[in-house]
Amino acid sequence: GESVGLHLPTLSVQEGDNSIINCAYSNSASDYFIWYKQESGKGPQFIIDIRSNMDKRQGQRVTVLLNKTVKHLSLQIAATQPGDSAVYFCAEAAQKLVFGQGTRLTINP
Amino acid sequence: DTGVSQNPRHKITKRGQNVTFRCDPISEHNRLYWYRQTLGQGPEFLTYFQNEAQLEKSRLLSDRFSAERPKGSFSTLEIQRTEQGDSAMYLCASSPRTSGRETQYFGPGTRLLVL
Numbered sequence: 202g203e204s205v206g207l208h209l210p211t212l213s214v215q216e217g218d219n220s221i222i223n224c225a226y227s228n229s230a231s232d233y234f235i236w237y238k239q240e241s242g243k244g245p246q247f248i249i250d251i252r253s254n255m256d257k258r259q260g261q262r263v264t265v266l267l268n269k270t271v272k273h274l275s276l277q278i279a280a281t282q283p284g285d286s287a288v289y290f291c292a293e294a295a296q297k298l299v300f301g302q303g304t305r306l307t308i309n310p
Numbered sequence: 311d312t313g314v315s316q317n318p319r320h321k322i323t324k325r326g327q328n329v330t331f332r333c334d335p336i337s338e339h340n341r342l343y344w345y346r347q348t349l350g351q352g353p354e355f356l357t358y359f360q361n362e363a364q365l366e367k368s369r370l371l372s373d374r375f376s377a378e379r380p381k382g383s384f385s386t387l388e389i390q391r392t393e394q395g396d397s398a399m400y401l402c403a404s405s406p407r408t409s410g411r412e413t414q415y416f417g418p419g420t421r422l423l424v425l
Contacts, residue, residue: 235413235414237416242421243418243419244314244401244403244416244417244418244419245353245401245416246416247413247414247415250413290352290353292352294412294413294414296358296365296366297343297355297358297366298343298345298353298355298403298414299355300352300353300354301352302350302351302352303350303351303352
């Protein structure tokens, strides 16, 4: 069945450092992935997406990498800021979204 | 604000009572989705609509749950005879196309507490 998992439930980084959040998926037929950010008490907020015909996609301060060979994707956040503190989810997107459990990113001053 | 809206934002009810939540999607979005999220977990799919047609329901959606989208615009999710295990955040999302592989935009959620 479908399965999306994140490698670490929590990640703590220093302000200004880069953050890397990892995600693994099991369905080799998956062809579209989305990263969401969820702050406390709010709904998930779209960050960036990537389709399987790409290995890398960049946004503002964020980069998503997709390795289809090992069924792994990562979210890189450059120059992490206090406002980046949240739970980050990767989701496999087909007719519905299948989410992993999320990684809580904490920023140390 | 033209994002997805949900009402109420919070609901406290006693076990056995019925509750109804409303979702207003982004204007002209064809697809509307309901998810449930419990503490420390990612959202789990419940059901989705394309226009007014309910196309898929998760096994999580027991007989006590019913969702409607009568005119293909807003949607309601009703839970009858609530149980303490129904306590969760109920999230609504919408997407603009019919391919299924499009970004879904989420509302702020309705947090339900069943006492």
